[in-house]
Amino acid sequence: MATIRVPAEVPSPAQDSEAINHAFRGWGTDEKAIIRVLGKRNESQRKKIRESYREIYGKDLIDALTSELSGHFMRAVIQWTYDPAERDARLANKILKEKKKSVEKLKIIVEISCTHSPHHLISVRKAYCSLFDLSLEEHIASSVPFPLAKLLVALATSFRYDKDKVDAEVATIEAAMLREAMTKQQLDHDHVLYIVGTRSVFQLRATFAAYKQEYGNTIDKDVEGCHGDADLRSLLQMVILCIDSPEKHFAKVVYDSIEGFGTDEDTLTRAIVTRAEVDLMKVRGEYFNMYNSSMDNAIIGDVSGDYKDFLLTLLGSKI
């Protein structure tokens, strides 16, 4: 389901480090060489290259990339070179450090918390403590207004059971509890928080399905119809989408980032870099189903230069 293409024979991390360093030498940087190496290595290979680069050249590859590359291309390559847990921890921290946190930005915390494996989320929390001297959840609780913080803490601290075992009876009971919260317009009711914050993704999908079957509307639709805190409503809809179908969520992220006038490169980069090794093939399929057009072509038509070549490499193109 990943889209990146790792060659059958991969050079050693030392050889890759040398190739990268060679690309930095002389007048100008050989961006194509950087893409050729880093764009075609998986998570553990990139990790070894970063270690090896530090050993051989005595500096962090991220710093070297920062000084040698520029613009959206630089930012995309750096996001890709970070260890994924470190990348997500840094992304969350950037959002939480902002004085004024828009709900659009807080949705990214939902995305980090709900679209990865439970083990990845734990790694993000470990990276967060190491990098920023406080825990992800204390940063949320102390800097995001309630009741948004309550929902975000519940999501960020989850370690969901990750097998596909589902209890149909629990699904029916908890669909009813969610329905009651909707009817009473209590989106921050404890039951809502604990159901979406602790149940497994598979169990929640069954609960959402039971909700639709029992009450006609999708739960997403009913959340939308609730009064009260628009931001909470918006975050909760995001939770439902991310849990129900991370692929649809990321297809939408890509679409929104390139749709209309101008491109939101940071968002586009986030979606491609985050999912290239996870499920970008499925995201591509969902994109086609949802928008009846090719995601790859849409990206090609919207970006250019080394940035485009890098994204296409992550998308598995033979450029």
Next chain:
Amino acid sequence: MATIRVPAEVPSPAQDSEAINHAFRGWGTDEKAIIRVLGKRNESQRKKIRESYREIYGKDLIDALTSELSGHFMRAVIQWTYDPAERDARLANKILKEKKKSVEKLKIIVEISCTHSPHHLISVRKAYCSLFDLSLEEHIASSVPFPLAKLLVALATSFRYDKDKVDAEVATIEAAMLREAMTKQQLDHDHVLYIVGTRSVFQLRATFAAYKQEYGNTIDKDVEGCHGDADLRSLLQMVILCIDSPEKHFAKVVYDSIEGFGTDEDTLTRAIVTRAEVDLMKVRGEYFNMYNSSMDNAIIGDVSGDYKDFLLTLLGSKI
């Protein structure tokens, strides 16, 4: 700070497995040999013995110990032989499976959540999912009444920052927030939950100290004076004690288990087995400070036989 004594030269896991198996042979079991081996091995050594035992004899050492030993001695040896994360996951599960959960039992969930390293708690949650096909927090949220569940989920899902960096200003501000909750008799106020559930142990100690300095009473005393849910009060006092001084907490656990008529062996075993490799030396010191008597002598006077010998071995006696 640990009390167990690992010999300078440790036999290989295979040799230890053979010694254990030898102790099982013939008429009756050689309990002293079991104590001599398992009672003098640290966590990673015991883990290797369990692996090696399975390899050589084709069965789980826990099962073998269950069939060869008996009574409190058996239960103590088994608790000690489990991987600590597995041991705590099983303990929590036993409590959560009970139809009627007494607050005394729920306090053990507080103990598991608040007296270990953040990394250990994550390992407990991982073990919980593997062993019981659901997450620790979903089991709490779906089986413990609110508001107790809210507090317990907040504690069990924490991954606290573990360095001793403290922000004095935050301590003062959050002491005031806690004070406001006490004054309004709202022990389950979100601020209380998020402060005790997300802040680091060092930060919380500073906050509790700021509370006493600012408002005269210890926070524990003020919690005790609150009206409302006695169980919540009781759990919250447990949280404060476990965070403020795990050693005092365990000294009290040992004392309560042997004080008066009869002994609560399960509780005594839990305290000794849990802390023998962590801080039992300090617990011993706190016991002396609190009760002006020797913890070891109190235990010696209260238990007997192989069980006594095993506990004393964990306490570092040369028996």
